[in-house]
Amino acid sequence: MTGVRSPQQRGDSSQDGESRKQRIDRELMELLNELRVALPGVQFLFAFLLVVPFQxxxxxxxxxxxxxxxxxxxxxxxxxxxxxxxxxxxxVLFRQHDKEALLQRSNRSAFLGLTVLAVAIVGAVLLVTDVVFDLTLAWITAAVVGALLAWWWMAVPLWKRAHNEQDDPDD
Structure with a gap:
């Protein structure tokens, strides 16, 4: 034998050999990495909006x-x-030994942040389209963008989640 122990021998509770602590650590790192993708976009939009009044x-x-x-x-x-x-x-909570609660709060914060980001994106589209073209086209364009974001960011993942309950709940 090569010295590799089974999950049961290591005291791991998950089937793939990952302990609860390892799973929480991994999920927190995945969440923080996902936010690294979203942040530049929202920061760019925010910077654009800060410049508008000075034009x-x-x-x-x-x-x-x-x-x-x-x-x-x-x-x-x-x-x-x-x-x-x-x-x-x-x-702030580094080494406070409460990563699971941090993960839960962070997940809610990320979900709410993406929801509010969708509102900001739709608002920016509405504003720019109204200024450049007209209000009717602005409302139509904003509605299409809003529907697209609601579909891809919320409806599809929630539908997938509801229909995959038998799969691994950690995915």
Missing amino acids: QQGTQLTDFQRDVYFVTLLAAAVATGLLIAPAAQHR
Whole structure:
């Protein structure tokens, strides 16, 4: 024998040889890595929105466009905060031996952050399309983008999750 022990011999509870602690550590690292993908996009959108009022046309916005801008700016700020929260909490709670609770909070924060990011993206599309083209096209375009994000970010994964309950719950 090569000295490799089975999961039962190591005291691991999972079938693939991964202990509960290892699974939590892996899931937390996967979540933090996923957020590294989302953060540059939301930060770029937020930076764009911060520049808009200082452009010459920024003072020529209609009341509707200013309202959309305000909602979009707030959504981008909240999404940024929610998507950065898991890394911040991980750093503050370092070595506190409560990674599972951190993982659960971080997962909720990431889900909410992506939801608010979708609102910010739709708002940005609505605002820019209204400024460049017209309000009717803006609403149609924003609705299509919103539906696409809702479908790919929420509906498909939730449907897949509901129909794969018999599979590994850790995936």
